[in-house]
Amino acid sequence: MYRLPRQQYSWGVASIGYARVSTREQNPDGQTDALEAAGCAKVFVEHASGVLAKRPALEDALDYLRAGDTLVVTKLDRLGRSVRNLKEVADGLQERGVGLRALSQGIDTTTPGGRLFFHLLAAIAEFEHDLIVERTRDGLAAARARGRKGGGRLKLTPTKARQARAMYDEKTYTVQQIAETFGVSRGTIYRHLTEHAEPSVRG
Incomplete structure (x- = not known):
């Protein structure tokens, strides 16, 4: 470089x-x-x-x-x-x-207190992210139990799009799992990922 x-x-x-x-x-x-x-x-x-x-x-x-x-x-x-x-x-x-x-x-x-605070802040943010994902999944499961399904007609809000991108960046979720989490189709997730020119998308 x-x-x-x-x-x-x-x-x-x-x-x-x-x-x-x-x-x-x-x-x-x-x-x-x-x-x-x-x-x-x-x-x-x-x-x-x-x-x-x-x-x-x-x-x-x-x-x-x-x-x-x-x-x-x-x-x-x-x-x-x-x-x-x-x-x-x-x-x-x-x-x-x-x-x-x-x-x-x-x-x-550069200070011990600053390093500690940073790692605490990162841990809290990670925990908050996991809670959002868990609550979303629980809500979808409850909706399906009542006979409703998360469908591809729904679109991602900017906030959910960022959350979907964060899940994808973690490399631990497939596109299908992310789609199921937010109750949208795989095509919707692919669309949001490719709009930002990622070099590759996992299936």
């Missing part, structure tokens, strides 16, 4: 910012202003949905970071596609000796 020059920051550690907005119509200035105010020597800006697997600006930011640096975001949801993905990024940074700060949530993994 092409490695961006560190220029005048090559002599020492630095705070590097990462900002993301979902569309090109959205303005990232609020994030970039906050990151610069927090002392970021350089800010990488992404114009991409959080569910997209490929985010070039994030890849450049991660490639730019060195041991002792800190990656700074305004909020954790700017960084990860899902709780699992967020934890993978944070674990990768920690292995490289790079810190992570989330300004609005007061998280700083």
